[in-house]
Amino acid sequence: MPRELxxxxxxxATVDPKNGDISFKIAQPDQPGxxxxxxxxxxxxxxxxxxxxxxxxxxxxTFRLPRIAGRQQSYPSCD
Incomplete structure (x- = not known):
């Protein structure tokens, strides 16, 4: 069953500016992070x-979160 945060x-977040690698952690009180x-x-x-x-x-x-350039009226959904 899908669940949203x-x-x-x-x-x-840890970001390597040379190759674009990124990592971060998410914690949730009622679930493992x-x-x-x-x-x-x-x-x-x-x-x-x-x-x-x-x-x-x-x-x-695999999640793909599109970059949003400038001010927008709405945001695209994540795939």
């Missing part, structure tokens, strides 16, 4: 969580 979280590892590109943030139960809307373990 209850509220936005602010945390620290998860670590994200991926890559930042000019078009999107792409990666996956070590918690294999977390999937995108298509049921895939």
């Amino acid at each position: 209850a509220e936005p979280q602010i945390g620290t 998860a670590s994200f590892k991926g890559k930042m590109t000019a078009q999107a943030l792409i990666g996956s969580f070590d918690n294999k139960n977390w999937t995108n809307r298509k049921g895939e373990q």
Whole structure:
């Protein structure tokens, strides 16, 4: 059963500016947390969580969050 995070979280990410690798952790009070590892590109943030139960809307373990340039009226959904 898909589950969304209850509220936005602010945390620290580790980013390698040379190759775009990024990693961060998400903690949830009622569940085990998860670590994200991926890559930042000019078009999107792409990666996956070590918690294999977390999937995108298509049921895939790889998330692709498109970059948004400038001010927009609405935001695209994550794949």
